[in-house]
Amino acid sequence: MRFRRGLIILAVVVLVLLFSLRGLASFYVNFLWFDSIAQASTWRGLLAAKVVPALVFTIGFFVIMWVNLLVADRLAPPLRKMRAPTSEDELVSRYQEITARYRGRIRVGVSLFFALIAGLGVSAQWKQWILFTNSVDFGTKDPEFGLDIGFYVFKLPFINFLIDWLFAGFVIVLLVTAVAHYLNGGIRFQNATQRVSPQVKAHLSVIVAMMALIRSVGYFFDRFELSFSSRGVVDGATYTDVKAQLPALNFLIFVSIIAAILLVWNIWRRGWVLPIIAVGLWAFIAIVLGTIYPTAVQKFVVEPNEFSQERPYIRRNIKATSDAFKLSTVDSKDFNFTQDLSPAVVEANLPTINNARLWDPGIIRSTYQTLQALQTYYQINDVDVDRYDINGQ
Known part of the structure; x- marks a missing residue:
């Protein structure tokens, strides 16, 4: 039996190596090219920028997923024999009987599978990581937030990626954890009295609370993205962005934190009222203030008197363009020309x-x-x- 298992493992390893030969060859040739021009250190730096963040993110996601699956197993209700079991009862009973000996391995396997998926995509962000870790100041600040331009060029892209990655990661954790609770019997759709156990409600509330906190951080950094807005007559933050979108984002930060507090409070309440209030209020305000209100301001306040409303932001745009191209240091000189084109002039030029x-x-x-x-x-x-x-x- 052990010999047979060893042969299977050996066959899998050989197949993986065979399918990886092309990639390994390209990897080695790439190193040889960098080394031939005395840039082996650059190659190692690029490799580290791709591998280290991916490894850190993979381990981080693995830990988050594994802990939540462990909690889901610990919160599983005891299996009870019923006189008239439903199909869900039979499914849960069969699942627990089959997996009773392998619970730990299943947690590790599922966590590792999703962690590898979540971590592999991080390596594609190596450019943003290099910019983030090697950021410098430009010595010029933006007129709206007073931050150095280097923050927008070097730091903001990776910060936005990190926030989006965390939010998407917790969405996956929420879905996988809900499936685990279902297989453990904590969620029963065919149970008329209690479809979701109080412990499961508390656990899922904590995960959604983390998502709300991550989104509050996202709203905070979305404010700086307004500097790249193309909504107005010129690029950059204009009237609607400053007077409508920015206040909306500031208020959504507050709303997200309140939603997170309500969801954490549900650990003790263990009901549906607080989660529904938190998520419903959050979604409603995000739609009304985050989307409808700025659109209405642009349509009914800015467009009827666009030049007057946008004048300060047009001045900002002109100044930024002038500073970027150093147009303020250009010397203007008159060019004397004549409209009388003679053969002698043509010959001379x-x-x-x-x-x-x-x-x-x-x-x-x-x-x-x-x-x-x-x-x-x-x-x-x-x-x-x-x-x-x-x-x-």
Whole structure:
């Protein structure tokens, strides 16, 4: 039996290695290329930026999932024999009989499976991680929040990813934990008296409370995303963003925290009233204040008198553009020109005229598409402009 099991494990390992050979070869060749140009340290840094965050996030998600599954098993109600068991009772009884010896392994396996899924995607965020860990200040602050521009370039992208990852992770934890409670008998849809046990209500309330707290942090950082808004007449935070969306986000932070407090309170109440009030109030205010109110302000306050309402934010945009391109340091000079073009002037400026571009890429593309595409399935996507050395010119 052990020999047979060993052969199966060996066969699985061989198959994994065979399917991984192409990736391993590419991995090694990539290292050799970096090493050949004396950049092996850069290769190691990039590898660490991909592996370390993914490993940390995988372990973190594994712990969160494992703890919640352990709590779900500990809160499982005792199995009782009934005179007329329902199909759910039979399912729970059969599940507990089959898995009684393997509960610990099942928890580890399920937690590891979802942790690997949640952690693998983190490696794709290696650029944001490098920017976050190597952030520097630009020395210029944004006019609305007074934060250095470097915060928006280096830190905010990874922070937003982290918040979204945590929220999505707890959604998965909530669903898997609910399934675990169902298989353990804590949730019974066919039970007319008590469909969900009080202990399960308390446990699920804690998970949703964590989601509310994570979302409150998300609302806090969503405020800074207004600096990238394209809602108004110019890019950046404009009238609706500052006067409507920003106050709405500030209020939603408060509402999310109140919702989390109500859900934590439900640990002792163990009912449905507090969770329904918390989630319902949270969702209602998020829709009304977060979506409908800013849209109404833009439609009925800004658009009828757009230039007047947006004037301060247009000035901000102009100043930011001027500072970014250092236009304030440009010296303006008059260019004297004449409309009398003589052969002598042409001869004196012949090198410049010979280097003038004859074709406009935007126009020539459509011309080539018409003249050169012999079949409808040919498509000329773009026209590149280049320079050639012809007869020393």
